[in-house]
Amino acid sequence: MAHKGVVAVILSAAFLFTFSQFLLITAYPTIMEEYGVNATQVQWLTTAFLLTTIVLIPMSGYLSNRFSTKALVVFALGCLAAGTVLGGLSAQFGTLVLSRVIQAVGAGIILPLVQTILLTVFPYERRGFAMGLLGAVINVAPASAPSISGMIIDVFDWRSLHWVILPLIIITLVAAVFTMKDVIKKQAAGLDVLSIIVSALGFSLLILGMSNISVYGFTHLLVAGPIVAGALALVVFVRRQINLDMPVLNLMLLKNSTFRLAMILVFLNMMLLLSAETILPMFAQDVLGTTAFLSGFILVPGTILLSVITIISGNLYDRYGGKKISLIGFSFTLLSLVLLNTVGMDSSPYWVMFHFCFFMIGFGLTLMPLVTVSMDALDDEDIPHGSALVNTVRQFGMTFGIIVLSTIISVTATTMDAPYEVGTYWGTSLAFLVMALIALLALVLTRFINEKRA
Structure with a gap:
């Protein structure tokens, strides 16, 4: 392929941004203790990141038409490097939140840009593979980050997480300076x-x-x-x-019924992903009493499965389309959430690990096929705005999901006349029940997808 260097750099950048987004989750208990903040306040390290990307992503259509691909990638990676340094040096909680906002400015540029670039450089008949490749990169990061950070925290302190990832960011930034090319066709744009x-x-x-x-x-x-x-x-x-x-955001694309339904399903799917990846490590530490390392490690087998399944699902999409694959995927997701509801306070954390594997198989069979379904429903000239919509929906879905489901856990834990561990257990069980109902709704809605494939 003529643009191998471009694809390698942009996928590396996408991985680093999504990895950084979830890097601190395992460190939340330590950060809460050091800065004296509560569980709701510490979630702003995630919420501030997601909120900033939600604001930036709708501008991606304008930015990709106004500036060169190279300039956008270099600027975004520069933001990631600056935010990472600031986070490592932060002496106050507010400074740490600011570092996340700076990182998120770059993420808001990169996340829709990488999708547009891949759909531009890959031929139509290989779009499923391209989206599977992207999914393998950006979906493995959220699940691998907590486990890797857990290992680092058990040996060093949470600030060292920033210094470990910084060299990789700098290497990718240098590669972008020498490798990136402008591959996106320019159109009239206004802001x-x-x-x-x-x-x-x-x-x-x-x-x-x-x-x-x-x-x-x-x-x-x-x-x-x-x-x-x-x-x-x-x-x-x-x-x-x-x-x-x-x-700024072409909402008229939602008139397309296939695109609209795919967006609803992507939203529901992202609600489930970040919620599971945030709730499970905290559940393992607070209820099952595991170490930070083990709480992150329970996500590792599912992560490995996800990286494999996502690539497989991309190739299956090119052959069978997205509807059949997504139906199977949401069935796995529903099964996993039902099984997670059977975990008790004295259960082994390895049961959580086992059930999470089913969850990640389901996610690997749903998200990127649904994204590809949505892009295939659009004309080529609408893809940049379609990518902006997809990524806005993804980020808002994650934000909405983690706030709603963590609130369910927090409210249940504080209103029950029981020890914190018991209240957290029942709050988490209720959250899993709500998540199972969301997965069931997604499974039913998937049956109404009407694909139009060449």
């Missing part, structure tokens, strides 16, 4: 600043209000006020995108 401001306010207020539920309850003004204001701002954003000649 509506008001749309960016309104979307940033909408998502920020909505997520802030939802995050406050575990602290203030459902009816408090600091919960209802931000949620209502955020929802209204997002309504304004949607109406503005529909009326603009050159929208």
Whole structure:
């Protein structure tokens, strides 16, 4: 292939960004103790990252038409390097959150860009393979990061996580300077600043209000006020995108029924992924009493399976399409969540590891086939905006899922008249039940996919 160097650099960058996004999850208990923050506050290390990417990703269509591919990749990796250094030096919790925001600026550029680049350089009949390759790279990072960071934390401190990954970031940055080429065709583009401001306010207020539920309850003004204001701002954003000649986020693509259904399924799928990968290590430490290393290690076999299954699913997509594969995938996901509900407080953590393998098989058979279904439903000129929509939905799905499900655990643990471990166990069990219902809904909706394949 003519663009092997470009593909290698952009996939390496995508891996580093997704790996960095999940690198600190295993360190949350230690960070909470050092900075004196609670479970809701420490989640802002994840939420701030996701929120920043949600704001940046809709701009990707404009950015890819306004600047060269090389300039965007180099700038994004520069942000990742700067944020990583700041995180390693942070003496205050606010500084650590700021380091995550700086990293996320780069992630908001890279995540939709890598998808657009791969769909551009690979021929149509190999798109399933291309998306499977991307999935193997970016899906393995969220699950491998907690286990690797757990090993490092058990030997060193959590700040060393930044210094371990920094050399890899610098190597990729240097490679991008000498290897990247401009492979995306330019189109007319405009940037509506008001749309960016309104979307940033909408998502920020909505997520802030939802995050406050575990602290203030459902009816408090600091919960209802931000949620209502955020929802209204997002309504304004949607109406503005529909009326603009050159929208920041082309929501008219959602008129395509296949694309729209695929987006709903991607949203549900991402709700489940980040929730499982965040809940399970914390459940292992807080309820089953494992070490930081073992709590992360329980994700490793599933990670290995995911990397293999994602590539296989890409090749299966090129042969059979996405509907059949996704039906099988969501069946595995549902099975895994039912099995996780059978884990007791005295169960071995290796049962969690075993059940999580079924979850990752299901995820490997669903996400990238669904993404490819959505892209195949669009015309080629709509792919950059389609990629922006896909990645906005993915990031918001992760943010929404982890806030809702961690709130379920937190509220249950604090309202039960029982020890913390017991309350956390029942809260986690309730979260798994909700996740199983979400997987069942996704399985039913998948039956309505109407693929149009060449």
